[in-house]
Amino acid sequence: MTFTADAPLGVFDSGLGGLTVVRTLRACCPGEDIVYLGDTARVPYGTRSSETIARYAIGCARVLTARGVKAIVVACNTVSAVALDMLRIELDLPVLGVILPGARAAVAASGGAPVGVLGTASTIGSGAYPRAVASLSTRTEVVGQPAPLLVSLVEEGWLDGEVPRLAARRYLEPLIAAQVRAVVLGCTHFPLLQGAIEAEAAALAGHPIPVVDSASATAEEVATFLTERGLATARTERGRLHLMVTDRPRSFSDVAARFLGEPAEDVELIDL
Amino acid sequence: MTFTADAPLGVFDSGLGGLTVVRTLRACCPGEDIVYLGDTARVPYGTRSSETIARYAIGCARVLTARGVKAIVVACNTVSAVALDMLRIELDLPVLGVILPGARAAVAASGGAPVGVLGTASTIGSGAYPRAVASLSTRTEVVGQPAPLLVSLVEEGWLDGEVPRLAARRYLEPLIAAQVRAVVLGCTHFPLLQGAIEAEAAALAGHPIPVVDSASATAEEVATFLTERGLATARTERGRLHLMVTDRPRSFSDVAARFLGEPAEDVELIDL
Numbered sequence: 025m026t027f028t029a030d031a032p033l034g035v036f037d038s039g040l041g042g043l044t045v046v047r048t049l050r051a052c053c054p055g056e057d058i059v060y061l062g063d064t065a066r067v068p069y070g071t072r073s074s075e076t077i078a079r080y081a082i083g084c085a086r087v088l089t090a091r092g093v094k095a096i097v098v099a100c101n102t103v104s105a106v107a108l109d110m111l112r113i114e115l116d117l118p119v120l121g122v123i124l125p126g127a128r129a130a131v132a133a134s135g136g137a138p139v140g141v142l143g144t145a146s147t148i149g150s151g152a153y154p155r156a157v158a159s160l161s162t163r164t165e166v167v168g169q170p171a172p173l174l175v176s177l178v179e180e181g182w183l184d185g186e187v188p189r190l191a192a193r194r195y196l197e198p199l200i201a202a203q204v205r206a207v208v209l210g211c212t213h214f215p216l217l218q219g220a221i222e223a224e225a226a227a228l229a230g231h232p233i234p235v236v237d238s239a240s241a242t243a244e245e246v247a248t249f250l251t252e253r254g255l256a257t258a259r260t261e262r263g264r265l266h267l268m269v270t271d272r273p274r275s276f277s278d279v280a281a282r283f284l285g286e287p288a289e290d291v292e293l294i295d296l
Numbered sequence: 297m298t299f300t301a302d303a304p305l306g307v308f309d310s311g312l313g314g315l316t317v318v319r320t321l322r323a324c325c326p327g328e329d330i331v332y333l334g335d336t337a338r339v340p341y342g343t344r345s346s347e348t349i350a351r352y353a354i355g356c357a358r359v360l361t362a363r364g365v366k367a368i369v370v371a372c373n374t375v376s377a378v379a380l381d382m383l384r385i386e387l388d389l390p391v392l393g394v395i396l397p398g399a400r401a402a403v404a405a406s407g408g409a410p411v412g413v414l415g416t417a418s419t420i421g422s423g424a425y426p427r428a429v430a431s432l433s434t435r436t437e438v439v440g441q442p443a444p445l446l447v448s449l450v451e452e453g454w455l456d457g458e459v460p461r462l463a464a465r466r467y468l469e470p471l472i473a474a475q476v477r478a479v480v481l482g483c484t485h486f487p488l489l490q491g492a493i494e495a496e497a498a499a500l501a502g503h504p505i506p507v508v509d510s511a512s513a514t515a516e517e518v519a520t521f522l523t524e525r526g527l528a529t530a531r532t533e534r535g536r537l538h539l540m541v542t543d544r545p546r547s548f549s550d551v552a553a554r555f556l557g558e559p560a561e562d563v564e565l566i567d568l
């Protein structure tokens with residue numbers, strides 16, 4: 025199959041967290057049309073089995089290919105961790121994940137010292153970050169920490185105050201004890217808690233610890249990838265953003281706007 | 297259809313929280329065989345639309361009827377709140393929910409003063425508790441508070457310490473400000489945080505506030521219902537407990553045992 029540079033870019037996530045990737049994409053490559061699918065009826069993926077995650081992921085990807093996308097960004101650490109190879113085998117177009125860009129940014133930030141990763145139980149349990157880091161730097165140690173409560177805090181909109189700080193501290197303690205010199209936000213929800221995580225990491229370590237956002241790192245790599253492959257649009261007007269969700273919960277608009285940093289309009293409800 | 301008293305009792309929930317109802321049922325009516333279905337592949341229901349919840353609920357109920365149950369206990373506040381009438385219309389056997397027993401216990405505990413309810417966004421948004429309380433006592437005011445983060449805390453096993461206390465306090469503040477004299481735990485996850493909720497409610501109010509557990513209240517009403525309808529088993533040996541789940545996440549055994557208060561054995565994985 026061949027794709028035109030003016031075809032839309034497809035992005036999917038288990039829910040709305042992947043909109044943090046879209047937010048950076050809209051800044052890095054503003055001319056691109058983007059079709060986003062959030063599987064809000066089956067969110068969260070992070071606590072499910074690998075088999076279930078893979079089955080859900082291929083379903084999401086097929087919705088996007090049916091919309092004629094030129095490439096797919098898997099804006100979900102959990103899916104990137106457990107199902108990226110399967111998607112690349114099954115699909116006849118470029119598929120980009122969030123793990124390798126996050127790992128690359130972390131290795132650069134840590135300078136060879138240990139790297140900590142905060143993510144869902146599935147992402148951490150998959151060992152995807154240690155594998156990605158090992159492919160970039162054989163001497164860099166990786167310390168993973170499942171941090172499921174941070175997902176819930178972001179969805180609830182509790183981004184400031186004592187509860188997010190205490191939760192972040194509890195998850196960061198083992199990482200700081202292992203003397204990590206950079207922390208990767210290995211879940212697309214976590215950029216919204218970056219302030220709290222940076223503050224607690226610095227307080228625990230006694231010095232600043234770089235906190236690397238896999239969502240931003242991915243969007244930047246996608247922009248480079250599209251340009252290098254001749255797949256970047258030449259259009260200069262602002263691209264369209266079309267959102268699809270599999271369920272539209274009560275708090276949808278608030279949560280989507282929080283992740284996206286712009287109003288979430290043009291939303292289509294699809295069945296999956 | 298007629299049912300024999302020795303048929304099993306069916307219980308379902310969106311996930312494993314309903315095992316808090318099973319735990320009390322095993323104490324109240326130890327001879328009953330129980331078949332439990334936790335829809336762990338699609339948990340949580342509490343953030344989904346009413347249409348989706350209703351569709352999932354009828355699917356769960358049909359799995360139980362196919363196993364020959366004599367009655368169904370909907371051990372999920374969200375499903376009880378939005379889909380109980382639909383289930384009673386569709387199914388040809390007794391269907392019992394958790395809302396009315398919880399409301400009854402709360403009205404008894406508050407003595408006519410306002411009652412507070414902690415639950416998921418769907419449960420609170422449905423207005424099911426105010427309707428149930430109004431059917432029992434026209435003068436009792438109900439103040440609802442969505443408390444989604446408490447669900448995540450229980451699933452994470454953070455039952456003690458500062459984070460659950462601060463989260464409970466934040467959700468209780470508007471209830472205490474509205475001068476409630478009893479708080480209903482309107483989610484089957486919350487009994488595991490009962491200690492933290494009682495402590496914070498008393499600290500905020502300056503005096504003890506009864507905290508009513510809808511799971512226990514329901515199990516007690518189910519036991520009475522079975523006896524009154526001649527549906528209680530006469531067997532005296534301890535009943536069998538058969539668990540079915542739609543996905544078996546990594547932390548399944550820990551979480552299930554925490555809710556159930558006994559090891560979670562004899563678990564069947566089903567597709568739904």
